[in-house]
Amino acid sequence: MKPTRMEPRPMQAKTRFPAACIAAAGLAFAAALAAPVPSASQPLRLAQATPAAPAAALETLAIVSADKRHAFQVEVMRTPEQRARGLMHRRYMPADRGMLFDFARVEPVAMWMENTFIPLDMLFIRADGTIARIAENTEPLSQRTIPSGEPVLSVLEINGGVSRTLGIKPGDRIEHPLFKR
Numbered sequence: 001m002k003p004t005r006m007e008p009r010p011m012q013a014k015t016r017f018p019a020a021c022i023a024a025a026g027l028a029f030a031a032a033l034a035a036p037v038p039s040a041s042q043p044l045r046l047a048q049a050t051p052a053a054p055a056a057a058l059e060t061l062a063i064v065s066a067d068k069r070h071a072f073q074v075e076v077m078r079t080p081e082q083r084a085r086g087l088m089h090r091r092y093m094p095a096d097r098g099m100l101f102d103f104a105r106v107e108p109v110a111m112w113m114e115n116t117f118i119p120l121d122m123l124f125i126r127a128d129g130t131i132a133r134i135a136e137n138t139e140p141l142s143q144r145t146i147p148s149g150e151p152v153l154s155v156l157e158i159n160g161g162v163s164r165t166l167g168i169k170p171g172d173r174i175e176h177p178l179f180k181r
């Protein structure tokens with residue numbers, strides 16, 4: 001079983017910089033020199049880190065566990081390129097967010113955490129929307145493959161520990177248009 005997320009091959013380094021790159025760097029340097037400098041009476045404002053922008057439009061998804069319904073906003077990864085990238089290189093995901101991987105057919109899948117900085121719970125989901133398996137608190141930056149354990153249609157990734165906190169378990173149901181009713 002091959003991991004679903006594939007690491008892109010590194011580009012070979014070039015030994016020469018094209019003239020356009022050198023010119024662009026010179027313009028950027030000149031713009032930086034021309035920027036206003038705050039006076040002693042003005043506070044210096046530092047850039048604050050902000051979460052990465054979503055790679056796809058958000059869709060509503062709910063997890064029905066016992067008598068409770070837990071709502072999430074998810075990015076749905078439908079293409080091989082989207083699925084390969086997943087949550088790689090992100091360092092933050094809001095508590096009510098997630099990522100749903102649509103594999104378009106039912107088959108055994110495996111995931112991994114290479115270049116993924118956020119610990120995740122991976123919910124492996126059957127075509128009928130029931131949770132087959134949960135891999136809790138997966139290890140960030142790991143190349144270890146995490147198998148579905150059986151053929152599934154989809155995988156939902158949410159922040160690590162959320163499944164346990166909300167009492168989500170195998171057999172619970174996912175509500176999203178991807179799954180048959």
